[in-house]
Amino acid sequence: MARTSAPDDSAARSTGRRRSGRPGHDADSVLRVAARVFNERGYDGTSMEDLARALGVTKSAIYHHVSGKTELLRRSLDLAMDALFEVTGEEGATTGRAIDRLEHVMRGSVRVLVEELPHVTLLLRVRGNTDVEKRALERRRRFDHLIADLVREGVVDGDVRSDVDPAVASRLLFGMVNSIVEWYKPDRGLACEEIADALVRIAFQGMRASKE
Amino acid sequence: MARTSAPDDSAARSTGRRRSGRPGHDADSVLRVAARVFNERGYDGTSMEDLARALGVTKSAIYHHVSGKTELLRRSLDLAMDALFEVTGEEGATTGRAIDRLEHVMRGSVRVLVEELPHVTLLLRVRGNTDVEKRALERRRRFDHLIADLVREGVVDGDVRSDVDPAVASRLLFGMVNSIVEWYKPDRGLACEEIADALVRIAFQGMRASKE
DNA sequence: TGTGTCACCGACCGTTCGTTCAGTAGACCG
DNA sequence: CGGTCTACTGAACGAACGGTCGGTGACACA
Numbered sequence: 001m002a003r004t005s006a007p008d009d010s011a012a013r014s015t016g017r018r019r020s021g022r023p024g025h026d027a028d029s030v031l032r033v034a035a036r037v038f039n040e041r042g043y044d045g046t047s048m049e050d051l052a053r054a055l056g057v058t059k060s061a062i063y064h065h066v067s068g069k070t071e072l073l074r075r076s077l078d079l080a081m082d083a084l085f086e087v088t089g090e091e092g093a094t095t096g097r098a099i100d101r102l103e104h105v106m107r108g109s110v111r112v113l114v115e116e117l118p119h120v121t122l123l124l125r126v127r128g129n130t131d132v133e134k135r136a137l138e139r140r141r142r143f144d145h146l147i148a149d150l151v152r153e154g155v156v157d158g159d160v161r162s163d164v165d166p167a168v169a170s171r172l173l174f175g176m177v178n179s180i181v182e183w184y185k186p187d188r189g190l191a192c193e194e195i196a197d198a199l200v201r202i203a204f205q206g207m208r209a210s211k212e
Numbered sequence: 213m214a215r216t217s218a219p220d221d222s223a224a225r226s227t228g229r230r231r232s233g234r235p236g237h238d239a240d241s242v243l244r245v246a247a248r249v250f251n252e253r254g255y256d257g258t259s260m261e262d263l264a265r266a267l268g269v270t271k272s273a274i275y276h277h278v279s280g281k282t283e284l285l286r287r288s289l290d291l292a293m294d295a296l297f298e299v300t301g302e303e304g305a306t307t308g309r310a311i312d313r314l315e316h317v318m319r320g321s322v323r324v325l326v327e328e329l330p331h332v333t334l335l336l337r338v339r340g341n342t343d344v345e346k347r348a349l350e351r352r353r354r355f356d357h358l359i360a361d362l363v364r365e366g367v368v369d370g371d372v373r374s375d376v377d378p379a380v381a382s383r384l385l386f387g388m389v390n391s392i393v394e395w396y397k398p399d400r401g402l403a404c405e406e407i408a409d410a411l412v413r414i415a416f417q418g419m420r421a422s423k424e
Numbered sequence: 425t426g427t428g429t430c431a432c433c434g435a436c437c438g439t440t441c442g443t444t445c446a447g448t449a450g451a452c453c454g
Numbered sequence: 455c456g457g458t459c460t461a462c463t464g465a466a467c468g469a470a471c472g473g474t475c476g477g478t479g480a481c482a483c484a
Contacts, residue, residue, distance in 0.1 A: 021430030022480045042339045044256035048472060060474080061432045069472065099420070125337070127254045154419075161421045164410040168402075171395050172388050172414055179387020190380075198376040202384055206418035207366075208311070209373045233460030234450045260442060272444080273462050281442065 007056025008033045025055060027065045034072045035118035043073060043122065044129075070132055077126065077136040080119035081143075083112040088146055098153035099160055103200055105147065109177050110196040114184060121181040147174060173203055219268025220245045237267060239277045246284045247330035255285060255334065256341075282344055289338065289348040292331035293355075295324040300358055310365030311372055315412055317359065321389050322408040326396060333393040359386060385415055 008029070025033075030051075037054045038046050048069060052059035066072055087093060087108030093101050113120045123140065126133045148170040154160030160169075176199060184195070220241070237245075242263075249266045250258050260281060264271035278284055299305060299320030305313050325332045335352065338345045360382040366372030372381075388411060396407070 019430080020428080020482050022432075024431045024480090026431090040339065041341050042254065042256055044254055045339060045341050047470075049470085057431085058433055059472085060434075063473070064431060127252070127257060129253050129257050151419075159421055160419055161413070161417075164413055165406075168407065168410050169414060169419065172391065172411060173419070175391020175394065176384050176388045179384065179391065182387065183383050194377075195380065198380050199384060201373070201376055202381060202418070203414070204418045204420045205373075206414070206416045207363075207372055207381065207385070208416045209371055231460075232452050232458080234452095234462075236450090236461045238460090259440075261440085269461085270463055271442085272464075275443070276461060 008054060025057070025061075025065060030055060030062060030065045031072060031075055032118075035076045035122055038073070038076070039118050039121045042125070070130065073122070074132045076119045076122050077132065080112075080116055080123040081136060081139045083116050084109060084120070084143055085139075087112060088143070097159060098150050098157050099204075102147070102150040102154060102160075103204070105150065106173070106177060106200060106203065107196045109174070110180065110199060111192055113177070113180055114186070114192040114195070117181060117184065117186065124178050124181055144170070144174070176203060220266060237269070237273075237277060242267065242274060242277045243284060243287055244330075247288045247334060250285070250288070251330050251333050254337070282342065285334070286344045288331045288334050289344065292324075292328055292335040293348060293351045295328050296321060296332070296355055297351075299324060300355070309371060310362050310369055311416075314359070314362040314366060315416070317362065318385070318389060318412060318415065319408045321386070322392065322411060323404055325389070325392055326398070326404040326407070329393060329396065329398065336390050336393055356382070356386070388415060 033054050034051055037051055040046075041050060048059040048062060051062060051072075055062070066075075087105055090104070090108065092104035093108065095101075096104075123136060126136050126140075128134050128137050148167050151160055151166040151170045151173070155162050155166060160166075180195060180199075184190070245266050246263055249263055252258075253262060260271040260274060263274060263284075267274070278287075299317055302316070302320065304316035305320065307313075308316075335348060338348050338352075340346050340349050360379050363372060363378040363382045363385070367374050367378060372378075392407060392411075396402070
């Protein structure tokens with residue numbers, strides 16, 4: 001009874017132009033599998049042997065594609081943060097009322113989170129043990145500040161309730177968003193938009209049924 | 213530059229009756245420190261050497277108090293789940309309208325989460341790698357079902373909005389609650405009740421400022 | 425058939441891991 | 455002082471860890 005699913009030999013070049021040389025994995029396919037296994041067992045709880053088994057190769061083969069375990073982590077975390085920051089640069093996140101920009105970032109984050117689930121999940125579990133993790137935490141902190149600023153602006157505009165601390169509110173909001181990685185299963189139907197709709201509804205109008 | 217704070221030699225018997233024998237740690241003080249370090253570096257990322265350093269003893273000393281690393285994890289997880297389930301057994305969680313019971317459990321969870329922060333944090337990070345972790349995940353699942361049932365009842369009562377899936381809603385709600393472990397710092401003032409108030413307000417009425 | 429290119433194997437290295445064990449040290453009581 | 459309780463040390467163990475290296479296998483194109 002294996003702890004991880006069968007070897008992922010769908011591998012690299014199932015799509016795109018075929019390259020010369022022996023077929024098999026490439027750096028990207030290794031990263032994709034690694035991120036999945038890191039999520040199943042935790043980064044520290046995953047050995048290179050575990051990764052090799054999931055890839056269907058010996059562990060020395062992995063070093064042909066990446067320099068080591070930490071590079072896999074770094075690339076995964078960078079990929080996740082890049083995607084999140086891209087959302088904050090979109091037009092909907094930079095123009096208009098603060099509360100609408102906030103909604104845009106929330107919906108965009110849900111989308112990124114679902115599209116890049118393994119990488120974002122990894123990002124949200126980082127503890128800061130190594131330099132690579134510390135750097136990711138630093139980027140996350142910048143993202144969080146950006147959200148808190150949006151909430152503050154929303155309060156000033158009179159669109160966001162003023163009886164809760166914006167710092168606390170923004171953290172609770174994205175606690176809600178980020179929790180998606182804990183239970184979302186890509187296979188189980190449930191489109192990204194449905195989740196985003198439910199999220200925005202609860203976040204902005206609350207759980208309580210409207211009075212009439 | 214140490215990665216963890218100075219040795220915790222406030223130790224066991226700072227409070228309560230003094231026992232006979234050489235002074236130092238006991239099983240409980242070891243557990244308390246262990247849970248803290250597990251949170252800082254992750255369970256798998258923490259070596260017995262790390263624990264020993266944080267305790268101010270050699271690692272062999274730890275085995276005088278507990279049978280091993282997994283026992284520390286098991287006791288920590290059990291402690292957290294016991295506290296959470298105690299909330300669900302309180303009167304406020306078993307009588308009255310569903311939406312009020314839900315609020316009671318949410319407030320109680322926030323309290324437990326703040327009081328037993330290291331243990332609950334550990335619980336929320338469990339991946340299911342070992343039997344001990346699998347058992348904890350099983351208990352968590354039972355807790356989650358209980359919440360989902362409350363939301364469903366609330367919808368039937370007409371108190372909870374019916375345009376979001378109760379399963380999704382309950383997960384988002386407790387995603388919000390659980391996110392507290394990611395940013396709450398006990399020292400930084402911010403009482404447990406203030407957080408619970410902000411949480412309940414956002415959860416039930418939403419972020420948007422009321423119309424008048 | 426030969427050549428270039430890329431993917432991989434298997435044996436091995438030094439280190440760190442969780443754990444064990446025989447012995448030691450300090451505080452209290454008589 | 456001796457006796458008893460509890461807490462701890464230091465050296466060692468086998469296993470597992472991340473990583474290295476020289477050699478081999480499989481395809482594309484000529």
